[in-house]
Amino acid sequence: MSVELGHFALILAFCLAVAQSVFGLVGAMPGKSYLQSGVRPAVAGQFVFVVLAFASLALAFQHNDFSVLYVASNSNSQLPAFYRFAAIWGAHEGSLLLWLLVLACWSIAVAAFTKNMPATFVSRVLGVLGLVSAGFALFILATSNPFARLLPAALDGRDLNPLLQDPALAIHPPMLYTGYVGFAVPFAFAVAALLEGKLDPVWARWVRPWTTVAWMFLTVGIALGSWWAYYELGWGGWWFWDPVENASFMPWLAGTALIHSLAVTEKRGLFKSWTLLLAIFAFSLSLVGTFLVRSGVLVSVHAFASDPSRGMFILAFLVICIGGSLSLYAWRAQRFGSTAGFAVVSRESFLLLNNVLLVAAASLILVGTLYPLFLDALHLGKISVGPPYFATVFMIPMLPLLFLLAVGMHAAWKRAKLESVKTKLLVMVGASIALAIIVPLVSYGSVSVLSVIGFTAGMWVLLSSLIEPVSRWRAGHKLSASVLGMSVAHLGLGVFVLGATVVKAYEIEKDLSLTPGQSVTLGNYEFKLNDTRNVVGPNYDAIEATVVVSRLGREVTVLHPQKRTYRVQTNPMTEAGIDPGWNRDVFVAMGEPLGQGAWSFRLQYKPLVRFIWIGAVIMALGGFIGVTDRRYRARVPRSADEAAREATVGA
Amino acid sequence: MWRYAIPVAIFAVLFGFLFVGLNRDPSYVPSPLIGKHAPAFSLTTVEDPNKQVSPEDFHGKPFVLNVWGTWCAECRREHETLLEISRQGLAPIVGLNWKDERESAEQWLRQLGDPYAATAFDPEGRAGIDWGVYGAPETFLIDANGVIVYKHIAPLTMEVWNREFVPRIRAGGGRS
Numbered sequence: 066m067s068v069e070l071g072h073f074a075l076i077l078a079f080c081l082a083v084a085q086s087v088f089g090l091v092g093a094m095p096g097k098s099y100l101q102s103g104v105r106p107a108v109a110g111q112f113v114f115v116v117l118a119f120a121s122l123a124l125a126f127q128h129n130d131f132s133v134l135y136v137a138s139n140s141n142s143q144l145p146a147f148y149r150f151a152a153i154w155g156a157h158e159g160s161l162l163l164w165l166l167v168l169a170c171w172s173i174a175v176a177a178f179t180k181n182m183p184a185t186f187v188s189r190v191l192g193v194l195g196l197v198s199a200g201f202a203l204f205i206l207a208t209s210n211p212f213a214r215l216l217p218a219a220l221d222g223r224d225l226n227p228l229l230q231d232p233a234l235a236i237h238p239p240m241l242y243t244g245y246v247g248f249a250v251p252f253a254f255a256v257a258a259l260l261e262g263k264l265d266p267v268w269a270r271w272v273r274p275w276t277t278v279a280w281m282f283l284t285v286g287i288a289l290g291s292w293w294a295y296y297e298l299g300w301g302g303w304w305f306w307d308p309v310e311n312a313s314f315m316p317w318l319a320g321t322a323l324i325h326s327l328a329v330t331e332k333r334g335l336f337k338s339w340t341l342l343l344a345i346f347a348f349s350l351s352l353v354g355t356f357l358v359r360s361g362v363l364v365s366v367h368a369f370a371s372d373p374s375r376g377m378f379i380l381a382f383l384v385i386c387i388g389g390s391l392s393l394y395a396w397r398a399q400r401f402g403s404t405a406g407f408a409v410v411s412r413e414s415f416l417l418l419n420n421v422l423l424v425a426a427a428s429l430i431l432v433g434t435l436y437p438l439f440l441d442a443l444h445l446g447k448i449s450v451g452p453p454y455f456a457t458v459f460m461i462p463m464l465p466l467l468f469l470l471a472v473g474m475h476a477a478w479k480r481a482k483l484e485s486v487k488t489k490l491l492v493m494v495g496a497s498i499a500l501a502i503i504v505p506l507v508s509y510g511s512v513s514v515l516s517v518i519g520f521t522a523g524m525w526v527l528l529s530s531l532i533e534p535v536s537r538w539r540a541g542h543k544l545s546a547s548v549l550g551m552s553v554a555h556l557g558l559g560v561f562v563l564g565a566t567v568v569k570a571y572e573i574e575k576d577l578s579l580t581p582g583q584s585v586t587l588g589n590y591e592f593k594l595n596d597t598r599n600v601v602g603p604n605y606d607a608i609e610a611t612v613v614v615s616r617l618g619r620e621v622t623v624l625h626p627q628k629r630t631y632r633v634q635t636n637p638m639t640e641a642g643i644d645p646g647w648n649r650d651v652f653v654a655m656g657e658p659l660g661q662g663a664w665s666f667r668l669q670y671k672p673l674v675r676f677i678w679i680g681a682v683i684m685a686l687g688g689f690i691g692v693t694d695r696r697y698r699a700r701v702p703r704s705a706d707e708a709a710r711e712a713t714v715g716a
Numbered sequence: 717m718w719r720y721a722i723p724v725a726i727f728a729v730l731f732g733f734l735f736v737g738l739n740r741d742p743s744y745v746p747s748p749l750i751g752k753h754a755p756a757f758s759l760t761t762v763e764d765p766n767k768q769v770s771p772e773d774f775h776g777k778p779f780v781l782n783v784w785g786t787w788c789a790e791c792r793r794e795h796e797t798l799l800e801i802s803r804q805g806l807a808p809i810v811g812l813n814w815k816d817e818r819e820s821a822e823q824w825l826r827q828l829g830d831p832y833a834a835t836a837f838d839p840e841g842r843a844g845i846d847w848g849v850y851g852a853p854e855t856f857l858i859d860a861n862g863v864i865v866y867k868h869i870a871p872l873t874m875e876v877w878n879r880e881f882v883p884r885i886r887a888g889g890g891r892s
Contacts, residue, residue, distance in 0.1 A: 138789050342723060376738040391724035398720040442736035
C-alpha cells in the first residue's frame, strides 16, 4: 500500500471527525436529534481510516520505503524489524499520528460502551471528542505530514535515534499517550455536562472508570519512561524534572486529583464544579504538555524540530480547547453549586485537602517549567530551572499529602469518628518511625532527619492502606473491588515513597578509572574489571567491559556494560550493566577511554531502587482492580422520554 | 459569580506568555562573532578539488554564508528558499558544505539545483569550528567590510530573509 493511500485515509478521517463533531453537537440541539444517528457511524469510520493511515506508514517502515521522507529520516535498512515498527513514533510526525490513533481508539470505546447512557448526552460527548480529533488530524495534515515523499529516494535511511532503540522506550509512548489522550474522555464528559447545564447523579459513575483507566496507562507510561532513563541514559538517575517529564507528570497529578474528586461527586454529589474543572485541567495539561514538547518553546537542543508554524497551530488549538472549555465553565459552572454540607473531620475534607495539595503540586511544577519562558518573554534574561527547585518545591505539598492520606483513608463520609481506627493508626505511626530508624541503621549504617521522615511517611501509608482490607477480611465481610483497588493503589504509593526515600538517602556513586585487572570497592561490593573487547551488534559496534562484582569475597554477578557506536548516526551510547535485585541494584556504566586500556567508569549502588517502579505498577494495578467494580457495569435505566425519542428516531 | 472565571483568566495570561515565547528561540544565544571579522578559511570547492575558495574572494560586497550538509533533512527544506534567494540576486550565497562527502554534495547540487556562488568543502568541520557552527543549517550575513552582521540558526525562510537579511544587505551595501 502506498503512503498516498495513507495520506488520503487521513484526509477522510479528518472529514469524518468533522462530521462526528457536527452530528454530535448539533444533533444534541432541540429538534435536531435525527442527526444523532450519524455520530456512531462517523466515529467508526474515523477509526477505520486512522487505522488505515497508520498501517500505511507502518508498511512503509517495514518495507524500508526510503522515498518517504519520514521513513528515510527515522529508519534504516539494518534496523531490526521491531524497531522499524516502533520508529513510527520515533519523531514528531509519527507520534502525532499515534496520538490521533489512540484518540480514535478511545472514541470508539466510548461509542461502544455508552449505549446505556442518555442518547443526547453521549451525542455531545462524542461531538466534543470529534472536535479534538479533527483538530489533531488537521494539525498533522497542515504542518506535520508523515506521508511526504522524498524524491529522489534516499539509498538508505538516517536511522532511528539510538536512544530510542530500546524495548521499554518502544512501548513507552503508546502507554503514555493512551494515558494522557485518555483524559480527553473525562474532558468530553465534562464539556458535555457543562453544555447540558446539569450534572446527572450518575455522571460521576460514568466518568470514573474512564478516568481511572487513562490514569492507569499514564502511571505505567511514566514509570516506563523513568525506568528507561535509569538504565539507558547511563547516569542512574530515575527522574530529572526535565520539561518533557514534567509534561507527562502534570496531567498525572491533575488526573489523580480528578479521581479523588470524582469519588466525592459520585458518593455525595459534592464538588461538582470542582470536578468539572479538574476534568478540564487534566486534559488541558496534556495538551499544554504536547505543546511544550512539540512546539520547541522550551525544549529544543537545536530549535530545528520546532517549527513556528507548528507552534502557532497548537497554540490556536489550545485556545479553542482550553480557552473554550474554561469560558464555558466560567459561564455555566455556577449551576453546579452544591448545598449539602460536611463536617470538618470527614472524608470530604480529607479529599478536598488531597485535591488542593495535588493541584498545588501540579501548579508549582507548571510554574517551574514555564518560568524560563516567563523571564525570557519579559526580557529578564535566559535561565533554566533545575532539579533543585522542583525537588524542594514538590516536597512542600507532598509530605502533608502523605501524612493526611494515611488518616483520610479511614475517615467516614459526612462526619468521621476516627476513634475506632485511632489506636491502630497510632500504633502504626509508632511502628513506622521505629522501622524508619532501625531498618536504615541496620541495613545502611546511618540515619538522617529527611530519610526518617520519608521512610515513616512511606511505611505509614503502606501499613494503613492495609487496615481496611485486613479488618474486613478478618470480620468475614466481602471486600468490594473499589475498596480493594483503593487500598492497593495507596499501598503502591507507600512502596514508591520508600524506594524514592531510600535510594535518595543511601545510594553510593563513584566515578573512577579502571585498567583491566584492577579492582575497587564501593560499600560492601568489590568491582573488578577483567577485560574490554569489541562486539558487533546488528546496527552498532560496541566495546564491552567484563566487570566481576563480588560482595564480602563471594562473587555476585558478572556485568557487561557497553559503549555503543551506532553506525549511521555515529553518536556513542552507554549501555549500563545492571545487576537487579529486589533490595538493591548494582550499576556499572562505561565512560570514556583514558588510554592504555584504562576506561572511566561510573559505579553505583542503588538500594531499593526497584521499589520506585514496582510501586508505580502496584498503583496502576490498584486502578485496574477499582475499575472492575460491579457498579460500573450495572445498566443505568434510561429516562422514559429519552427512550421514546430514540424510538421515534429509529422508526 | 466571578470566581468561576478565574481559571479562564489564568489561562489568558498563560496564553500571552506562550504566544510571546513561541517567537523566541530558547536555544538562541547571540553569536559572539557578530560585529567581528569573518574568520578566514581556504578550502577546496565541492565541484573541483583543485580550486580554492575563501571568504576574502567575496569582500567588497555583502554576501551570505550558508552552512549545509546532505545529511541534514532541514537543509533540504531550506534548499528551495536558497534557490529563490539566489534568483533574486541581491547578494551571492557562499555554501559551506559541512561534515559531508564530496560525491553526495555534488550529486545534491546537480539534482536539486545550485544556489551557491561557490561551495566550500569542509569535511572535518574545521572552518565550522572557527565560525562557531554547532548545527546545520546556519546562515551568516557578512557585510561589505567582511564583518559578520547577522546569524540565523535553523532553516532560512523567505519571511526571515525579507525581515532580517534584506534590510541589512541594503544598509550594508551602501557603505564600503
